[in-house]
Every structure is written in C-alpha cells, then in structure tokens.
Amino acid sequence: MTDITLQDLDLLSEEEFEQIELETERLMSVWEICSLRGQAAIFHDDQHIGEHRRELKTLDHPLFNKEAELKFRSTAVVDSLEGNMLIHPLTTPVIEVSADNTAARAVWWSLGIEGLSRYRETPMAIISAGMVPGVHLKEEDGWKIFSGAWQRTTKNEYHAGWVKSMVPTNTRPQISKEEDRQRLGRYAYQKDEIRKPVPCPPKKDTFGAYPEKTDDSWLLDNLKNERQ
Numbered sequence: 001m002t003d004i005t006l007q008d009l010d011l012l013s014e015e016e017f018e019q020i021e022l023e024t025e026r027l028m029s030v031w032e033i034c035s036l037r038g039q040a041a042i043f044h045d046d047q048h049i050g051e052h053r054r055e056l057k058t059l060d061h062p063l064f065n066k067e068a069e070l071k072f073r074s075t076a077v078v079d080s081l082e083g084n085m086l087i088h089p090l091t092t093p094v095i096e097v098s099a100d101n102t103a104a105r106a107v108w109w110s111l112g113i114e115g116l117s118r119y120r121e122t123p124m125a126i127i128s129a130g131m132v133p134g135v136h137l138k139e140e141d142g143w144k145i146f147s148g149a150w151q152r153t154t155k156n157e158y159h160a161g162w163v164k165s166m167v168p169t170n171t172r173p174q175i176s177k178e179e180d181r182q183r184l185g186r187y188a189y190q191k192d193e194i195r196k197p198v199p200c201p202p203k204k205d206t207f208g209a210y211p212e213k214t215d216d217s218w219l220l221d222n223l224k225n226e227r228q
Contacts, residue, residue, distance in 0.1 A: 026097045032143050033104050033136050034093055040145060041088050041110070041132075058137050058144040063214050077170055083123035088112035088150060090132060094201035101138065103213035105202035108132040110150060116170055125158035126167060131187065133199040133219050146214060151199060152188045163191050197222040 009017070040056050058064050078084060088110045095106040114126040134148020152169070154162035166188065168180040181188070187198055199219040203209070210218045 085115035
C-alpha cells in the first residue's frame with residue numbers, strides 16, 4: 001500500500017475527498033455495529049433484572065413491529081432467575097455496509113453456554129451454537145438493530161450431545177417442535193435432514209441484489225443458488 005501524505009490530500013478534488021471520507025465512515029460503522037451487537041448479546045435480558053434498558057433497536061422505524069417487540073419484552077420466560085445464565089459471545093462477523101452508510105447486513109457465529117431452567121426447576125447445563133443474522137440502520141443517534149435474533153444451530157444438555165439432545169426455545173407456555181421450527185429453531189440441526197447453508201452471510205453485492213434495505217431475502221441467498 002502506498003503511503004499517503006498531507007500533500008497528496010491537498011491534491012484531491014472535493015469529490016475525491018468526500019469519497020474517502022465516506023469510505024472511512026463506512027469502516028468505522030463496521031466497528032460500531034460490532035459494538036452494538038455485542039451490547040445486545042450482553043444486555044438482551046436486562047428488562048428482567050431491573051436495569052435501565054439500553055435501547056438498541058429501531059423502535060420508531062415505520063416498518064419495525066414495535067408492538068410485538070414491547071410485548072416480548074414484558075413476557076417473563078422463567079419464574080426465577082436463580083441459577084440462570086446466558087453467555088453468547090459473537091465471533092466471525094461478516095458485515096456489509098451500504099454505499100451511502102445508512103444500512104448494514106451482517107451475520108455472526110455464536111458459541112454459548114447456558115444455565116437454563118423452566119419455571120422453578122433446577123437449572124440444567126447447556127452448550128449451544130448458533131448464528132446472529134440481522135439488518136442494521138443508522139439513525140440520528142447512531143446504529144440500531146432493525147431485525148435479526150439469535151438463531152439456534154445446536155442447543156443441548158452438556159453431557160448429552162446435540163445428536164441425542166436438542167433443547168427447544170425456552171418459552172412459557174412451552175411451544176411444540178413445529179412452532180419452534182418457525183421461530184429461533186428455524187435453522188436448527190436435525191439428525192434426519194441435510195443441513196442447508198443458511199442463514200447466508202451477506203455478499204459484497206448484497207445491496208445491489210436486494211436494494212430494499214430492510215429486505216431479509218439475502219439470508220436465503222444460498223438456497224436460491226441451489227435451486228438455479
């Protein structure tokens with residue numbers, strides 16, 4: 001890479017300088033989006049433990065389902081948090097920011113450990129692997145999450161292994177296996193199925209192929225290619 005001096009910058013046209021400035025902002029956005037998702041992974045259940053909620057989502061966006069989001073936040077999952085733990089570090093981010101730096105699509109892998117109970121039962125030790133896909137929009141006060149939640153690939157009791165034990169999404173009342181497959185278990189491992197390469201990380205041309213910035217179709221891009 002050729003070193004750029006202050007004298008070189010003086011030779012740039014206003015248009016060229018603005019383009020470099022925009023590219024720099026896009027690079028900064030990648031860091032900001034990683035930090036945003038990191039906060040979501042750490043504080044995703046802070047409404048249950050009395051802390052002030054860190055608002056990380058685009059609640060006021062006209063296409064965001066604010067009613068459903070607030071209802072989800074007000075619904076308790078367990079009767080007691082004693083012995084419960086959710087730790088889901090995010091790894092291997094694939095992030096593509098739009099040319100105008102107003103939207104981004106991304107996918108992370110997440111390897112987690114959990115202490116999970118239902119109602120007041122004794123918590124069980126769980127290991128899990130999943131992916132966190134999502135659309136992110138830049139608002140006046142910074143980047144926010146428009147869509148995308150942790151999608152389970154495997155989630156099993158620690159001593160059992162995922163081939164013999166797959167724990168469904170923890171809800172109350174408990175949901176069926178079919179309902180779970182429509183929710184966070186959409187892409188879950190099944191021992192009697194061939195695993196599909198979804199959700200798909202965003203590709204370089206993601207906003208060219210799917211110009212509507214809130215469109216989630218890019219997540220199934222690998223399946224589209226399989227059918228062609």
